[in-house]
Amino acid sequence: MKSIQVANAFxxxxxxxxxxxxxxxxKLVYFAQVESLRETGKPLFEDKIEAWSYGPVEKDVYYTFRKYGRNKISKSEGEAAKDEQTLSIIDRTAKKYGFLTAFDLVGFSHRKNSAWKNVYRxxxxxxxxxxxxxxxxxGLTFPKNTLASSLDEVNAKWQNTFRILRNA
Structure with a gap:
């Protein structure tokens, strides 16, 4: 399977x-590869992953969608993964990491003892x-100090904050 098929399924x-x-x-495609390796011992896709300045990158995915720049990707480009095991890993990865911001994902991929940190030059x-x-x-640790965790802390400490802001 190719990384672009995983990307399209996401x-x-x-x-x-x-x-x-x-x-x-x-980052999601990368973490899906991590989940597959940890869960099954086998890679989800065969494409090479490279350590670029903003973290792990699958070149085919990057170049296929770079026309969107920093904007949301509006549609898939080509064939998507269809087998149930792959889709299950994609869904779990989306649930586990999908709520994180782009900067949370970059920070998490750059943390101490991440694969990116260990090889990046x-x-x-x-x-x-x-x-x-x-x-x-x-795949063994979960992101800490993220925007989402900070919002959870604010909500726990001042329970009405977001309701007040929403109604303002």
Whole structure:
């Protein structure tokens, strides 16, 4: 399977629920690969993943959707993954990471002992291998200090804050 098929499935299945930009899409496809490796021991797709300055990138996905810039991707481009195991991993990945902002995903992919952090070299497109992923903490820890977790803290401390703001 190709990474673009995984990307297209994310767009088709979760594009109405998640603000999927090219940056977000590349991180979701990457974390779907991580989930597959952790769960099944097998990669979800065969394409190479590279460590770029903003985190893990699948070049085919990036170049296919770069015309959207920072804007939300409005439609898939080509064939989407269809097998149930792949779709199940995509759905779990979307549920686990889809609420995070693009910057939350970048920060999480850049944390200590992430595969990206372990291989990244500025100015180079270094491959993140399956072995690099399995040797990292990717898929073993959950993002902390995100926008979503901060909003949860505010809501817990001042329960009416968002209702008041919504009605203002």
């Amino acid at each position: 767009i088709l299945r979760h594009g109405s629920d998640i603000d999927i930009t090219n940056l977000v899409l590349n 500025e100015g180079e497109s270094v491959e993140i291998t399956n072995d690099d992923i399995l040797a990292s903490d990717d």
